[in-house]
Amino acid sequence: xxxxxxxxxxxxxxxxxxxxxxxxxxxxxxGLFWYQQHAGEAPTFLSYNVxxxxxxxxxxxxxLSRSKGYSYLLLKELQMKDSAxxxxxxxxxxxxxxxxxxxxxxxxx
Amino acid sequence: GAVVSQHPxxxxxxxxxxxxxxxxxxDFQATTxxxxxxxxxxxxxxxxxSNEGSKATYEQGVEKDKFLINHASLTLSTLTVTSAHxxxxxxxxxxASGTGLAGGPMxxxxxxxxxxLTVL
Numbered sequence: 001x002x003x004x005x006x007x008x009x010x011x012x013x014x015x016x017x018x019x020x021x022x023x024x025x026x027x028x029x030x031g032l033f034w035y036q037q038h039a040g041e042a043p044t045f046l047s048y049n050v051x052x053x054x055x056x057x058x059x060x061x062x063x064l065s066r067s068k069g070y071s072y073l074l075l076k077e078l079q080m081k082d083s084a085x086x087x088x089x090x091x092x093x094x095x096x097x098x099x100x101x102x103x104x105x106x107x108x109x
Numbered sequence: 110g111a112v113v114s115q116h117p118x119x120x121x122x123x124x125x126x127x128x129x130x131x132x133x134x135x136d137f138q139a140t141t142x143x144x145x146x147x148x149x150x151x152x153x154x155x156x157x158x159s160n161e162g163s164k165a166t167y168e169q170g171v172e173k174d175k176f177l178i179n180h181a182s183l184t185l186s187t188l189t190v191t192s193a194h195x196x197x198x199x200x201x202x203x204x205a206s207g208t209g210l211a212g213g214p215m216x217x218x219x220x221x222x223x224x225x226l227t228v229l
Contacts, residue, residue, distance in 0.1 A: 031214060042202045042220035043153070045111075050214070087152070097218065101152040 002026045004100035006088050011106045012078055020073045020086050020103045028093015034062050034073045035087040083107045112136050113205050115221035123229055130188045130224045132203030139205035142186040146199045193228045200225050
């Protein structure tokens with residue numbers, strides 16, 4: 001079966017750095033997405049990786065290792081507004097998007 | 110770019126009535142639209158995928174006669190929850206992917222703000 005694993009919840013301090021991991025087993029691979037979802041709102045697109053390596057976008061970076069079936073989202077200089085759920089989603093060999101359950105990130109002052 | 114709207118943002122209805130939710134892509138042509146539902150503290154559950162001008166493809170376990178999807182144009186898809194019951198109460202979210210979009214790869218899904226449905 002197809003599976004995506006993320007930690008359920010993480011806590012970090014304002015101003016710090018946090019890394020949210022995502023591991024996947026899918027039938028084929030055509031890219032990995034990270035989305036941010038604030039409570040009661042719809043997800044917003046953060047990043048996309050299809051080749052190995054690091055993609056940086058301001059305070060957020062996303063890394064992919066296809067051989068390890070592994071990705072992480074790195075958030076720097078954490079702000080209170082970064083408190084949200086972070087969803088990892090993988091596009092499989094049939095271009096279907098498989099969603100992880102999301103990681104709830106709690107930022108403390 | 111890549112703005113998706115949904116209407117209404119919330120709705121309360123009586124059991125047995127039907128509710129229609131609209132999803133619009135405001136600044137791009139949505140060749141594909143997706144409908145999700147999400148229960149509290151749970152992940153997104155894909156209900157169906159629709160391509161403009163063709164019938165929607167429903168995920169296993171989703172009743173197509175209960176959740177009617179129409180994707181009549183490149184900017185509009187509708188989801189009608191027919192004969193709604195309290196167990197249909199949920200957060201319904203649409204997303205769209207299409208052409209002429211900057212910021213993400215082809216097929217990136219952009220989400221509407223969601224519709225919270227409460228069935229009494």
